[in-house]
Amino acid sequence: MKNASLAVGALGAAGATGCQSLGGGGKPLYNISLAQWSLHKTLFAKKLDALDFAKATREEFGIDAVEYVNQFFKDKANDEAYLGQLKSRAADYGVKSLLIMVDGEGSLGHGDTAERNKAVQNHHKWANAAQFLGCHSIRVNAATTGNGSFEEKQKLAADGLRSLSEYGAKLGLNVIVENHGGLSSNGAWLAGVMKIVNLPNCGTLPDFGNFNVGDGKWYDRYQGVTELMPFAKAVSAKSHEFDEKGDEVRTDYRRMMSIVLAAGYHGYVGIEYEGSKVDAYTGIKKTKQLLETVRDELS
Helix, strand or coil, rough: CCCCCCCHHHHHHHCCCCCCCCCCCCCCCEEEEEEEEHHHHHHHCCCCHHHHHHHHHHHHHHHHHHHHHHHCCCCCCCCCHHHHHHHHHHHHCCEEEEEEECCCCCCCCCHHCCCCCCCHHHHHHHHHHHHHHCCCEEEECEEECCCHHHHHHHHHHHHHHHHHHHHHHHHCCCCEEEEECHHHHHHHHHHHHHHHHHHEEEECCEEECCEEEEEEEECCHHHHHHHHHHHHCCEEEEEECCCCCCEEEEEEEEHHHHHHHHHHCCCEEEEEECCCCCCHHHHHHHHHHHHHHHHHCCC
C-alpha cells in the first residue's frame, strides 16, 4: 500500500470525519453509521460474511457508512486482495468506510518500553489498511500495565498514542481512543491523556455505555461523554434494551445527543447494539429509529 501524501496532514484527517456545516444546506444535525460489532454474533456464527457487511448495512438498514472491527478480518490487514474486495463492495453499495476498530494488538500504554513500542508497530498495519479503505481513523485502546499512579499511566498511554499518531499523520489518518474499560473509562483520565498527546489527529471516540472502570464501579456516562467530546472524531451510540416507547433503557439518548451537539459535533454517530432482548437486526433498527427521532426533535 502506498502512503498518502504528507500534505494531507492532520487537518486533512480531521476533515475526513464527516463533520458538516449546518449553514444553509439543510443538512442533518448528524448522520448515522453502523459499527460492525452490532452484528458480532451473526458474524462469529458465520451467518454473515464480513465481506457482505456493507451490503447488509445498505440493504437491511438503509445506512450509508460503516465502522469495521479488525476481529472479523484479523489475518487480512496486509492482504490487499481482500481489502480491495471490502473497498469495492462498499463502493458498489454507496457505503462509506469510516474507521477500523482495532483490538488485540498490545497495550499502547504498556509499562515496558519495548512492549509499548511493539504494540505501536502492531497497529501500523491497521493504519495502512484503514488508509487503503479510505477510512478517516483507526480506533484503538489506551490500555496500560503495571502499578503506576493515575498520572504515570496517563504518560505511558500518551507516549504510545503520540508515536502511533505521528505515524497516522503521515497517512492522513486519525488515531482515536474509545472509553473501553479500566482507566480509559474514566473520562477525566482519558481527556488528560489527549491533552498530553496534544496532536490534532489524536482524539476520542466517546461510547455512551462503556464506563465500567472496574471493581464493580461505573463512571457517570453523561459526565464522561461531556469530558471526551472536545476531542471526539467519532461517536458510538451504544444500545442494549428498549422500552415500549422505543427509548433505550440505560441511556437517555436525548440528553446524550444534546451533549454531543453542544460540543459542536455534527459527524457520524455509529450504532453499536449489544443487547440480547431482541435480535441484532431488530436492535439495530430500533437504535436507528431512536437516533432519527431524537435528531428530528433536536433539529
